[in-house]
Amino acid sequence: MSGPYTVRIAGDLADREACFAVRKEVFVAEQGVAEDIEYDAYDAVAVHVLAIREDGVPLGTGRLLHGAAAAAKTGGDPDVGSLGRLAVSREARGLGVGAALVRAIEDVARARGLTAVDLHAQTHALGFYERLGYEAYGPRFPDAGIPHRAMRRAL
Secondary structure (H helix, E strand, O other), X not given: OOOOEEEEEOOOHHHHHHHHHHHHHHHHHHOOOOHHHHOOHHHHOOEEXXXXXXXXXXXXXXXXXXXXXXXXXXXXXXXXXXXXXXXXXXXXXXXXXXXXXXXXXXXXXHHOOOOXXXXXXXXXXXXXXXXXXXXXXXXXXXXXXXXXXXXEEEO
């Protein structure tokens, strides 16, 4: 990856804890999402990715659900993965970390034979995802009290 950070699959417990710490900072502390709904059963089966600064400070995270875990979020299509919980720490915004995380998740999806990736974007982030090739579909809906839209990108 370009820049003073790397993006990798969260391969061990320390990496996973770093992912959860970024999510807590962004979703729970900044956005007011209740901690008891931020972490869910899907965390155990998801592929988590982590952006980490050269000195070991976690900068961002995201996760990919696939197979049965993704079905409820993707309309039941087994060939579509679900990108979620994308979070970038305040200090790392504007450095390309979010885009690098999305591309890493797409790489994981391709490696698992998926043909598309769905996500539920907070409406303020629609432009970010559109620049990465995602197209919105369906109506707006609330999730954790925040307006969202479903989006998809074919791989």
